[in-house]
Amino acid sequence: MSARSSHGEPLTRRELAAWRGMLRVSFRLRRDLGAQLTREHGLSTADYDVLVRLADDPARGMRMSDLADAVLQPRSSLTRIVSGLEARGLVRREPAPDDGRGARARLTRAGAAAFRRAQVTHLDGVRRVFLDRLTDAQLDQLAAAWAAIEE
Amino acid sequence: MSARSSHGEPLTRRELAAWRGMLRVSFRLRRDLGAQLTREHGLSTADYDVLVRLADDPARGMRMSDLADAVLQPRSSLTRIVSGLEARGLVRREPAPDDGRGARARLTRAGAAAFRRAQVTHLDGVRRVFLDRLTDAQLDQLAAAWAAIEE
DNA sequence: AAAGATTGACGGTTCAATCTTA
DNA sequence: TAAGATTGAACCGTCAATCTTT
Numbered sequence: 001m002s003a004r005s006s007h008g009e010p011l012t013r014r015e016l017a018a019w020r021g022m023l024r025v026s027f028r029l030r031r032d033l034g035a036q037l038t039r040e041h042g043l044s045t046a047d048y049d050v051l052v053r054l055a056d057d058p059a060r061g062m063r064m065s066d067l068a069d070a071v072l073q074p075r076s077s078l079t080r081i082v083s084g085l086e087a088r089g090l091v092r093r094e095p096a097p098d099d100g101r102g103a104r105a106r107l108t109r110a111g112a113a114a115f116r117r118a119q120v121t122h123l124d125g126v127r128r129v130f131l132d133r134l135t136d137a138q139l140d141q142l143a144a145a146w147a148a149i150e151e
Numbered sequence: 152m153s154a155r156s157s158h159g160e161p162l163t164r165r166e167l168a169a170w171r172g173m174l175r176v177s178f179r180l181r182r183d184l185g186a187q188l189t190r191e192h193g194l195s196t197a198d199y200d201v202l203v204r205l206a207d208d209p210a211r212g213m214r215m216s217d218l219a220d221a222v223l224q225p226r227s228s229l230t231r232i233v234s235g236l237e238a239r240g241l242v243r244r245e246p247a248p249d250d251g252r253g254a255r256a257r258l259t260r261a262g263a264a265a266f267r268r269a270q271v272t273h274l275d276g277v278r279r280v281f282l283d284r285l286t287d288a289q290l291d292q293l294a295a296a297w298a299a300i301e302e
Numbered sequence: 303a304a305a306g307a308t309t310g311a312c313g314g315t316t317c318a319a320t321c322t323t324a
Numbered sequence: 325t326a327a328g329a330t331t332g333a334a335c336c337g338t339c340a341a342t343c344t345t346t
Binding site for chain 1: 154161174
């Protein structure tokens with residue numbers, strides 16, 4: 001039974017299987033599903049993540065700063081992503097109503113429609129390569145693990 | 152009890168927790184540990200992955216094509232990565248002994264030493280942000296999930 | 303013709319510096 | 325002075341085209 005490694009030691013077999021497995025699976029899935037989004041909808045994974053958040057509240061949109069935090073991107077990356085979406089007419093920028101420094105990003109009608117279309121094929125992909133291969137118990141185990149890691 | 156979603160439907164709460172959690176955790180961990188590698192050792196995550204593989208057999212090294220498959224990178228990406236490592240004296244390229252088209256990449260003495268140094272702080276990081284927060288049972292559950300996903 | 307590997311060009315990401323308003 | 329946001333420049337990763345050897 002391989003237990004746990006400590007400082008200076010290599011990982012045990014059990015630790016390696018859990019850690020390298022996550023790296024491999026998440027890398028491949030993000031890459032393959034991202035390629036599908038690009039091929040079929042012209043969206044990068046980062047684009048899609050932003051649309052997901054904006055679709056939570058299509059009427060009000062979101063403050064640029066909050067949006068950046070929500071999608072785990074630096075402010076500057078978010079600016080590029082939103083600029084790209086705006087250039088394609090999927091998102092509109094508006095000055096923040098209460099704070100002249102800020103800006104809000106909001107889905108356009110076309111953006112909402114594009115998102116709904118992309119979401120259907122994307123979620124089908126997530127089910128096919130991830131959810132359908134796991135039992136209900138495994139989904140709960142994974143969720144518990146993520147909660148433990150994020151405190 | 153939320154069961155399973157199907158075509159055209161949004162994900163259930165259980166499905167969302169498992170899927171989004173993995174995306175968030177793997178993205179953050181890869182990003183933060185990668186930043187530490189860059190800061191303290193001047194290596195990208197991709198550099199480190201290549202060194203890990205080459206360190207498996209420091210004497211013989213590895214065929215470029217096989218190395219690319221092992222680290223899940225396209226051939227062209229691997230060429231860039233190895234060129235960078237070679238420019239810093241950590242890796243050496245040699246013509247394949249049996250096949251004039253091929254090339255082998257092999258760790259230099261300095262490369263092996265740099266890898267051992269980086270590995271210590273990297274594995275400490277992996278333990279701190281990932282392994283130490285999970286029970287033995289959870290490690291086994293994760294490993295089983297990765298196996299199910301990869302068939 | 304096919305396989306191994308590399309290169310040119312492009313898009314995406316990020317840091318540091320900058321601009322604007324509070 | 326600080327916060328919100330953007331921009332310039334550099335870096336990385338990838339595709340398509342190319343070169344070399346089989």
